[in-house]
Amino acid sequence: MGGALRWPRVTVWRVVFAALMGATLYATIVRFGGGLGKATNLSDRFPWGIWVGFDVMCGVGLAAGGFTIAAMVHIFNVEKYKPILRPTILTAFLGYLLVIFGLMFDLGRPYRIWHPLVMWNPHSVMFEVAWCVMLYTSVLAMEFAPTVFEKLGWQGALRWTRAISVPVVIAGVILSTLHQSSLGSLYLIFPYKLYPLWYTPLLPFFFYVSAICVGFAMTIFESWHSSRAFGRRLEAPLLMSVGRVLAVLLLVYLTMRFLDLNYRGALPLLALPRTETYLFALEIGLMAVPMVMLFRKRVRQSTGALYACAVMVIFGFVANRLNVSVTGMEAGSGVHYVPKWMEVAVTLGLIAVGFALFRVAAQFLPVFPEEKPAAPGAGGDPLAAAGR
Amino acid sequence: MSRAMLFDGSLCVGCRQCEAACSERWGLKYDEAIAAEEKLSERKLTAVVTAGESYLRRLCMHCSYPGCASVCPVKALEKTPLGPVTYDESRCIGCRYCMVACPYQVPVYEWSRRLPRVRKCDMCYERQKEGRPSACAEICPAGATICGERDELIAEARRRLAESPEQYHAHIYGVEELGGTSVLFIAPRPIEYLGGNPGLPEEPLPELTWRVLSLIPNIVTVVAVSMGGVWWITHRREEVAEAERREREGK
Numbered sequence: 001m002g003g004a005l006r007w008p009r010v011t012v013w014r015v016v017f018a019a020l021m022g023a024t025l026y027a028t029i030v031r032f033g034g035g036l037g038k039a040t041n042l043s044d045r046f047p048w049g050i051w052v053g054f055d056v057m058c059g060v061g062l063a064a065g066g067f068t069i070a071a072m073v074h075i076f077n078v079e080k081y082k083p084i085l086r087p088t089i090l091t092a093f094l095g096y097l098l099v100i101f102g103l104m105f106d107l108g109r110p111y112r113i114w115h116p117l118v119m120w121n122p123h124s125v126m127f128e129v130a131w132c133v134m135l136y137t138s139v140l141a142m143e144f145a146p147t148v149f150e151k152l153g154w155q156g157a158l159r160w161t162r163a164i165s166v167p168v169v170i171a172g173v174i175l176s177t178l179h180q181s182s183l184g185s186l187y188l189i190f191p192y193k194l195y196p197l198w199y200t201p202l203l204p205f206f207f208y209v210s211a212i213c214v215g216f217a218m219t220i221f222e223s224w225h226s227s228r229a230f231g232r233r234l235e236a237p238l239l240m241s242v243g244r245v246l247a248v249l250l251l252v253y254l255t256m257r258f259l260d261l262n263y264r265g266a267l268p269l270l271a272l273p274r275t276e277t278y279l280f281a282l283e284i285g286l287m288a289v290p291m292v293m294l295f296r297k298r299v300r301q302s303t304g305a306l307y308a309c310a311v312m313v314i315f316g317f318v319a320n321r322l323n324v325s326v327t328g329m330e331a332g333s334g335v336h337y338v339p340k341w342m343e344v345a346v347t348l349g350l351i352a353v354g355f356a357l358f359r360v361a362a363q364f365l366p367v368f369p370e371e372k373p374a375a376p377g378a379g380g381d382p383l384a385a386a387g388r
Numbered sequence: 389m390s391r392a393m394l395f396d397g398s399l400c401v402g403c404r405q406c407e408a409a410c411s412e413r414w415g416l417k418y419d420e421a422i423a424a425e426e427k428l429s430e431r432k433l434t435a436v437v438t439a440g441e442s443y444l445r446r447l448c449m450h451c452s453y454p455g456c457a458s459v460c461p462v463k464a465l466e467k468t469p470l471g472p473v474t475y476d477e478s479r480c481i482g483c484r485y486c487m488v489a490c491p492y493q494v495p496v497y498e499w500s501r502r503l504p505r506v507r508k509c510d511m512c513y514e515r516q517k518e519g520r521p522s523a524c525a526e527i528c529p530a531g532a533t534i535c536g537e538r539d540e541l542i543a544e545a546r547r548r549l550a551e552s553p554e555q556y557h558a559h560i561y562g563v564e565e566l567g568g569t570s571v572l573f574i575a576p577r578p579i580e581y582l583g584g585n586p587g588l589p590e591e592p593l594p595e596l597t598w599r600v601l602s603l604i605p606n607i608v609t610v611v612a613v614s615m616g617g618v619w620w621i622t623h624r625r626e627e628v629a630e631a632e633r634r635e636r637e638g639k
């Protein structure tokens with residue numbers, strides 16, 4: 001298992017993890033003991049901070065691999081993606097659970113989180129978001145269930161989940177389409193507030209496309225990490241093709257973004273020496289650089305470069321969501337918002353919990369395909385093949 | 389018939405009695421320190437703001453098509469047929485979308501409470517139901533804030549603008565803005581002080597969202613049909629391949 005190699009690394013991480021959990025625990029006590037005002041830098045003029053901008057916006061986005069890969073395998077019948085299906089579903093499931101958990105911190109009255117179930121307002125995007133979170137989390141639970149049933153050896157339950165898998169996956173695609181885009185729709189109602197580099201009637205569409213991009217990037221990211229942590233082989237030819245899809249998607253996304261800016265006459269804004277301009281450039285750069293790289297075969301063939309591209313796309317995506325929810329809102333709100341350390345602690349704590357849960361699940365459940373000849377291209381070592 | 393409020397900036401003397409009356413009605417503490425804060429907060433739900441030599445009031449504008457009510461996932465905020473936009477704290481989950489969405493930045497939050505509420509002016513809804521003026525209008529010694537039917541108040545504002553044009557900037561704020569508001573303003577100068585953002589569109593804000601939300605049934609149908617279709621095609625291909633293979637083997 002390579003335990004000797006792994007130990008020192010894990011210890012460092014365990015220390016960091018423990019420290020982070022301590023900080024998160026402290027922040028939690030302050031948040032629930034003293035109210036939102038004590039634990040955050042939120043104010044009447046800036047009521048949404050990183051708990052919305054990062055925990056919800058990015059958490060949901062980074063879970064997008066779940067529906068894209070599920071659709072690839074079950075609907076488009078691209079069998080070769082099968083080996084990465086389970087880890088991706090697991091990420092998405094954990095992502096959504098953590099979003100709900102994160103909401104507990106952000107909502108003023110978390111114990112009323114179920115209210116949208118019975119108190120309806122179909123005119124509210126937030127209402128749509130609430131329903132999508134609930135329904136899609138259930139869908140993900142159903143998509144992940146076979147992994148658990150397999151471990152437990154419940155053949156009956158397994159057969160049953162297989163029978164309903166296609167409708168469940170289709171429901172997942174519908175819900176994700178609605179949910180990813182609706183996070184963008186949340187911002188449609190304040191055209192006067194959100195900086196024009198980001199405000200566009202096409203926000204829902206851009207949120208959707210960038211979520212699909214980051215879904216693919218997450219797939220590369222996870223495979224790399226799990227191969228390091230568990231010594232599992234990277235499904236290299238497969239990830240190369242994911243890289244290809246990602247390159248094209250990024251090209252489409254970035255082209256649309258600029259066409260939209262041009263159409264709205266917002267391009268001249270790029271000449272202004274403002275914070276918004278720089279952060280916009282950062283966001284675009286983090287998407288454009290990996291796009292250009294991914295179009296090169298040599299980059300796709302190198303696992304390291306492929307991983308670097310995925311990381312850039314993920315950061316670009318996070319930058320975009322934070323730009324929309326924080327940077328772009330500051331000027332219009334007339335305040336400058338910097339999160340309090342406790343806000344950051346809770347956010348990092350959630351991410352750490354996510355990583356830990358993923359590890360535990362991957363260790364005890366059949367998330368990754370075992371080394372058996374069922375893998376495509378059996379015989380040759382895909383890593384070695386790609387390394388050339 | 390809908391109730392409304394008219395504030396006349398050229399009559400206001402800045403005595404802040406409306407603030408005091410408002411705080412009393414909400415059961416909030418009111419003292420000199422709070423009076424000196426010229427902004428809305430959980431400590432005061434209306435504020436008199438010094439604007440050059442004159443004064444202006446900040447309070448909920450009671451939009452005809454309120455953004456806050458349209459974004460609230462649980463309908464805690466509601467535009468009543470009577471005019472006021474009311475808040476039902478027992479429904480509120482505390483997502484604070486209403487605060488982000490209000491173009492005038494009016495709703496405030498009880499940041500220091502463990503179980504916080506959104507706070508905002510409700511035009512003294514229980515008084516309006518009886519046809520009585522709000523607490524602030526009732527106490528105003530200068531007649532700067534008055535309550536009444538919206539049509540009548542607009543007519544009254546027009547009359548004042550026509551009678552003494554030199555005293556006013558020739559615009560009644562709230563007749564058209566965002567599709568209209570139930571709180572109307574006239575003042576010596578243009579009203580850019582509302583704490584909201586200049587450049588508000590004339591159309592009601594909820595429209596911007598509804599345009600997308602109303603597409604949901606179509607999106608659901610299109611995605612469902614196309615996914616189902618693709619599935620049928622891809623798996624049909626498999627079936628055909630399978631059949632062909634069997635045929636070949638059979639031979």
Ligand code: SF4
Binds near residue numbers: 459462
């Ligand atoms: S904070 Fe309360 S009133 Fe405001 S939108 Fe959310 S649930 Fe509705």
